[in-house]
Amino acid sequence: MKLAKSIEEIRSDFPILSTKAHGKPLIYLDNGATTQKPLQVINMMEELYRTANANVHRGVHYLSDLVSDRYEAARETVRAFINARSREEIIFTAGTTASINAVAFSFGERFVGEGDEIVISGMEHHANIVPWQMLCERKKAKLKIIPFSDEGVLDLEAYRNLLSERTRIVAVTHVSNVLGTINPVKEIVAEAHRHGIPVLIDGAQGIQHGLVDVTDLDCDFYVFSGHKVYGPNGIGVLYGKADLLNELPPYQGGGDMVANVTFEKTTYSVLPFKFEAGTTNFTGAIGLAAALDYLSTLGREAVAEREQALLATATAGLSAIEGLRIYGTAPHKVSVISFLPGVIHQYDAGMILDKMGIAVRTGTHCAQPLMERFGISGNIRASIAFYNTEAEIEALVRGVRKVTEMFA
Amino acid sequence: MTINEIQDQIIEEFAQFGDWMERYEYLIDLGRSLPPFDERHKTPEYLIEGCQSKVWLFPSFENGIITFSAESDALITRGIVALLVRVFSGRTPAEIVDANIYFIEKIGLRENLSPTRSNGLLAMMKQMRLYALAYKSKQEHS
Numbered sequence: 001m002k003l004a005k006s007i008e009e010i011r012s013d014f015p016i017l018s019t020k021a022h023g024k025p026l027i028y029l030d031n032g033a034t035t036q037k038p039l040q041v042i043n044m045m046e047e048l049y050r051t052a053n054a055n056v057h058r059g060v061h062y063l064s065d066l067v068s069d070r071y072e073a074a075r076e077t078v079r080a081f082i083n084a085r086s087r088e089e090i091i092f093t094a095g096t097t098a099s100i101n102a103v104a105f106s107f108g109e110r111f112v113g114e115g116d117e118i119v120i121s122g123m124e125h126h127a128n129i130v131p132w133q134m135l136c137e138r139k140k141a142k143l144k145i146i147p148f149s150d151e152g153v154l155d156l157e158a159y160r161n162l163l164s165e166r167t168r169i170v171a172v173t174h175v176s177n178v179l180g181t182i183n184p185v186k187e188i189v190a191e192a193h194r195h196g197i198p199v200l201i202d203g204a205q206g207i208q209h210g211l212v213d214v215t216d217l218d219c220d221f222y223v224f225s226g227h228k229v230y231g232p233n234g235i236g237v238l239y240g241k242a243d244l245l246n247e248l249p250p251y252q253g254g255g256d257m258v259a260n261v262t263f264e265k266t267t268y269s270v271l272p273f274k275f276e277a278g279t280t281n282f283t284g285a286i287g288l289a290a291a292l293d294y295l296s297t298l299g300r301e302a303v304a305e306r307e308q309a310l311l312a313t314a315t316a317g318l319s320a321i322e323g324l325r326i327y328g329t330a331p332h333k334v335s336v337i338s339f340l341p342g343v344i345h346q347y348d349a350g351m352i353l354d355k356m357g358i359a360v361r362t363g364t365h366c367a368q369p370l371m372e373r374f375g376i377s378g379n380i381r382a383s384i385a386f387y388n389t390e391a392e393i394e395a396l397v398r399g400v401r402k403v404t405e406m407f408a
Numbered sequence: 409m410t411i412n413e414i415q416d417q418i419i420e421e422f423a424q425f426g427d428w429m430e431r432y433e434y435l436i437d438l439g440r441s442l443p444p445f446d447e448r449h450k451t452p453e454y455l456i457e458g459c460q461s462k463v464w465l466f467p468s469f470e471n472g473i474i475t476f477s478a479e480s481d482a483l484i485t486r487g488i489v490a491l492l493v494r495v496f497s498g499r500t501p502a503e504i505v506d507a508n509i510y511f512i513e514k515i516g517l518r519e520n521l522s523p524t525r526s527n528g529l530l531a532m533m534k535q536m537r538l539y540a541l542a543y544k545s546k547q548e549h550s
């Protein structure tokens with residue numbers, strides 16, 4: 001598989017990549033936190049504000065029609081990108097966190113009661129832990145945790161044993177934001193479905209690295225953020241199977257989500273609008289569609305392949321550094337590599353790398369239980385995107401070597 | 409030496425370094441030379457929790473003088489901790505309360521005290537002042 005553009009062309013699509021950091025060329029390896037935006041997205045957003053701004057679904061006038069059509073076209077782009085069955089199953093939210101909270105609330109109201117159980121994994125981001133804990137507290141339900149191995153592989157045997165008559169929903173991450181593990185979500189879904197239990201997949205770190213086909217996965221919910229897939233901030237997606245979404249109560253009330261309002265009784269609108277109360281982030285949604293189009297044009301499999309090649313270089317280079325430990329060595333990984341060089345503190349290493357123009361993330365990466373599992377206070381994470389280069393990866397490896405010398 | 413004389417001395421020390429690498433290497437050395445921190449004081453009471461690194465700060469007050477000992481789990485943070493201890497330890501409460509700290513900015517380490525860094529250093533400086541304020545009011549009321 002070949003990318004539709006050369007790496008030089010790709011890099012010139014991302015103007016921020018030519019930034020200087022502390023006087024050195026920026027090497028941006030914090031793509032797991034947020035990704036950079038191509039001109040195709042930036043220009044689209046600007047063009048929208050210049051030419052097509054009006055509230056969606058709320059006017060009979062020219063501009064409102066124009067932008068409403070584009071908003072709905074964006075929904076269709078998302079549907080096609082994740083291969084959902086229908087557009088009404090695509091709900092625009094503020095992001096992954098907002099999507100998970102929406103499900104935890106609405107699903108919880110409808111289906112979870114005292115003594116019930118929610119199953120999540122030990123490698124979840126706080127966004128896929130805390131909303132469920134809050135639900136458990138509200139409903140006096142219990143949280144059950146799927147353990148994982150030192151390599152970062154979920155223990156499916158333990159998972160099977162955790163499923164019980166009381167399990168109401170399973171919520172697991174598609175890809176670990178720290179370990180990079182690609183979880184066998186299709187199997188996880190199939191197993192839960194054998195017991196009639198629905199599954200939510202946190203796709204925040206999955207959507208940008210390859211193909212996501214929610215029909216094939218057969219998951220009941222799939223959620224992700226625009227900003228991690230080269231799109232704008234403040235927009236995200238909640239995919240849910242229509243049958244299930246139809247059964248859930250809305251989680252926010254307001255304009256646009258209602259069919260008829262009187263002070264005695266309000267009836268709700270149909271999907272997807274039932275879950276899109278208030279003026280939505282329609283510019284964000286259209287920007288997100290531009291980002292997805294960009295990826296599709298490049299070739300999603302080619303993107304994944306290039307990232308795997310860069311990951312291999314990073315893994316080989318970093319592993320060769322004496323005393324360096326990599327966290328997350330699962331056989332199926334995305335281009336995320338977490339590590340600690342010897343006993344050097346992640347903050348020290350991050351500071352020195354920053355001075356070299358290298359942006360990595362240090363700390364717990366919003367996954368404190370995972371850090372505890374490994375008995376560390378945090379680590380360093382390099383998360384690689386297709387626009388990174390072999391030379392940048394080599395600079396990272398040299399930088400980490402320099403760090404180990406400085407702190408030796 | 410006054411607090412300001414020590415600050416000026418530190419600024420002079422750092423002026424001899426050509427680039428950031430030398431400055432950080434010096435900080436690392438300072439971090440290494442920080443006197444050992446009494447393990448018994450590594451308790452939640454003396455912990456200043458940053459998101460990125462942790463700092464412990466233990467004060468003692470005798471004959472009108474405050475002595476600080478401190479520690480961090482990250483070496484660069486520890487180097488800056490050493491500088492702060494050098495400036496603030498062995499002072500009267502009034503000296504600390506009235507101090508105007510300018511050396512950090514002058515030696516190009518300001519980013520280390522930014523609240524967004526959350527490495528415990530900014531909170532450590534605040535905590536030193538709080539201890540000083542507490543000892544000061546204790547002095548005034550005894």
Ligand SMILES: Cc1ncc(COP(=O)(O)O)c(C=O)c1O
Pocket residue numbers: 032033095096097098125127128173175176177202204205225366
């Ligand atoms: C696996 C995972 N889930 C959820 C989130 C939360 O995403 P957001 O902050 O965009 O809502 C992140 C982002 O860091 C993540 O990596």
